[in-house]
Amino acid sequence: LxxxxxxxxxxxxxxxxxxxxxxxxxxxxxxxxxxxxxxxxxxxxxxxxxxxxxxxxxxxxxxxxxxxxxxxxxxxxxxxxxxxxxxxxxxxxxxxxxxxxxxxxxxxxxxxxxxxxxxxxxxxxxxxxxxxxxxxxxxxxxxxxxxxxxxxxxxxxxxxxxxxxxxxxxxxxxxxxxxxxxxxxxxxxxxxxxxxxxxxxxxxxxxxxxxxxxxxxxxxxxxxxxxxxxxxxxxxxxxxxxxxxxxxxxxxVEPPAGDAEAIRAFAAVAVLENRTRRLKARQERAPDRFSPWGRADAWRLNNRGSDRLEFDDGGETMAYEVFHTDGGYRLDGGERAVSVSGAARGADGGLIAEIDGRRQSGTVIADGDRLTVFLDGARREILLIEPGAAAMSSEVAGGRLTSPMPGTVVRVLVEAGQTVRKDAPLIVLEAMKMEHTIAAPADGTVESLPFAVGDRVEEGVELVGFRAAT
Structure with a gap:
């Protein structure tokens, strides 16, 4: 045929x-x-x-x-x-x-x-x-x-x-x-x-x-x-x-990374503007609306008012000392300072600000401490590190082959104790009409198989205990 x-x-x-x-x-x-x-x-x-x-x-x-x-x-x-x-x-x-x-x-x-x-x-x-x-x-x-x-x-x-x-x-x-x-x-x-x-x-x-x-x-x-x-x-x-x-x-094709400095500064402005709105709203409701302790400009007695913002941008930590100026901010990042003025909400709900003399318009979405910044055609996720927050850590999954997505085990192709060669298929997951094969990362031995055909698994769980050959 x-x-x-x-x-x-x-x-x-x-x-x-x-x-x-x-x-x-x-x-x-x-x-x-x-x-x-x-x-x-x-x-x-x-x-x-x-x-x-x-x-x-x-x-x-x-x-x-x-x-x-x-x-x-x-x-x-x-x-x-x-x-x-x-x-x-x-x-x-x-x-x-x-x-x-x-x-x-x-x-x-x-x-x-x-x-x-x-x-x-x-x-x-x-x-x-x-x-x-x-x-x-x-x-x-x-x-x-x-x-x-x-x-x-x-x-x-x-x-x-x-x-x-x-x-x-x-x-x-x-x-x-x-x-x-x-x-x-x-x-x-x-x-x-x-x-x-x-x-x-x-x-x-x-x-x-x-x-x-x-x-x-x-x-x-x-x-x-x-x-x-x-x-x-x-x-x-x-x-x-x-x-x-x-x-x-x-x-x-990789998405444009954008201007990292401009994106970080834009994220900082969004955080500061959000804080300012919250503080002003709280001050309007306070018994003493004119108390200096409710001001939104980091006012200090006999000292220059400042805030501190710290971000994790793809593993790189960036800190700003923020000084409030007439109609804006100065963001001191150590090596250089960025001036910001005219920050306001646009008609579409986005943010407009003049950063170092350049008027920029974009959007910053806050999901807890995670900020998604849309600026000049780029999209970037930045983590706001709040004062006192525990340091983030990562764990390397050495010896563990984990699920890259939630799904169902449809085939188990090996047995515990079996020796396999690099790239040998070990287990197959199905999710949303697509199959994904978990393969051996190196020559080695399958030490454990926690799941059987038909089991549902969540993203990140260990699918195969694996020991690489030495």
Whole structure:
């Protein structure tokens, strides 16, 4: 048995609607070629660059398939497209799919409504000629996952989640909000970010800008990965195929580190402004509103008022001596001082401040002592070290192979006491429809296996007791 191999296929699908009275329509096509681990990441409608004749043939084939099986409801017929000249059937998904919003945005049809109306026995009132594309729509799937670690799913609390508001052509479909937990029991999708434009380029740029202006804190996501992908020149050119992400090494692109000094200073200003607001509010409620002990400017009798702020920035400790000035602060970091003035909240809830004469606008999200700073296109997490807090410590997990994510043990490939070679697979976890293999870090011996097939494990627990050969 030989199967045809297609080296650079496109994944194109056709949306169909079929009622119980024998009428079947196709609602144009979508391109879903941009995938990681064989799962879709970016979808768009209509599929760009297809010859009109091929597009018509695919639509007709999808309708014939639905008619042949007596299908009723909304469904999707999926194809692999070869060199934009031939197409091959993959499967039919007998449901609405994640990417249905792009079809809704270019056709103006509510597919959920029609699915329900068909289920209620209603007949389709549309004709095939009524279905036409207006403009272009692109969707990005925003996931709690770590692209740098092979797109491993992430779990935890969303300390902050905010999307751009009041933008024409922008649609956000999400089932979570700030404070919600991303758990290991469901797909780690946070939202679908969808944009519409009069043409593909306008829709693409609108999506890139929407992603750039989305703010998430609390756990790793694929947000920067998506923006990088959508802004890539090959994506802009429509050179789409299912190996696109690997071919262009999109996941290897590192987020911009930003200006560390500016980011730290901005974080300091956010902390100081927050403290000032709290102190002023407390002073307004105090019996003696004019007491010097309630002032927010670190006032001292016969001395210069100052505060001290200390941060842990990626393991590097940074301390500021803060002096309050008229309308601002001076941050003395030892080697140099930074002047700050005009700090205020922006209309979007962000922070605006003039730092060393340069006006800057950004966002600082506080989750306890952990600060997530968004400034000049960079995102950086900094830990505020409060006075008297215990020093942070880290433990090296020598001899322990731990779970990189919450999940379920699906295969145990070795036994306790067995000697193995470096990179030998030891145990396989499954989480959120993906498998992750734990391999031997060196030649050695498996000393213990605390878990069996079917056991649920949490992130960080020991999966394999391992002793490296000496």
């Amino acid at each position: 030989l199967e045809r191999y297609i080296a650079r296929p496109r994944h194109v699908e056709v949306q169909v609607l079929a009622d119980a009275h024998g009428k079947v329509l196709h609602l144009l096509d979508r391109d879903c070629s941009i995938q990681r681990r064989h799962q879709k990441v970016i979808e768009e409608a209509p599929a760009p660059g297809l010859p009109d004749s091929l597009r018509a043939e695919m639509g007709a084939a999808a309708v014939r398939l639905a008619q042949a099986i007596g299908y009723v409801g909304a469904g999707t017929v999926e194809f692999l497209v070869e060199n934009d000249s031939a197409f091959h059937f993959i499967e039919m998904n007998t449901r609405l799919q994640v990417e249905h919003p792009v079809t809704e945005m270019v056709t103006g049809l509510d597919l959920v409504e029609w699915q329900l109306r068909i289920a209620a026995g209603e007949a389709l009132t549309l004709s095939q000629e009524d279905v036409a594309a207006s403009g272009h729509a692109v969707e990005a799937r925003l996931y709690a996952e770590d692209p740098a670690r092979g797109f491993l799913p992430q779990t935890g609390r969303l300390a902050h989640l905010a999307f751009p508001e009041n933008r024409a052509g922008l649609r956000i479909d999400s089932g979570v909000e700030t404070g919600d937990e991303i758990t290991p029991f469901y797909d780690p999708m946070i939202a679908k970010v969808v944009t519409w434009g009069e043409d593909r380029e306008r829709a693409r740029l609108a999506l890139a800008d929407a992603l750039a202006d989305t703010r998430i804190a609390g756990l790793n996501t694929n947000l920067f990965f998506l923006e990088t992908l959508v802004r890539h020149p090959a994506f802009a050119d429509g050179a789409l195929h299912t190996h696109f992400i690997d071919e262009h090494s999109i996941a290897a």
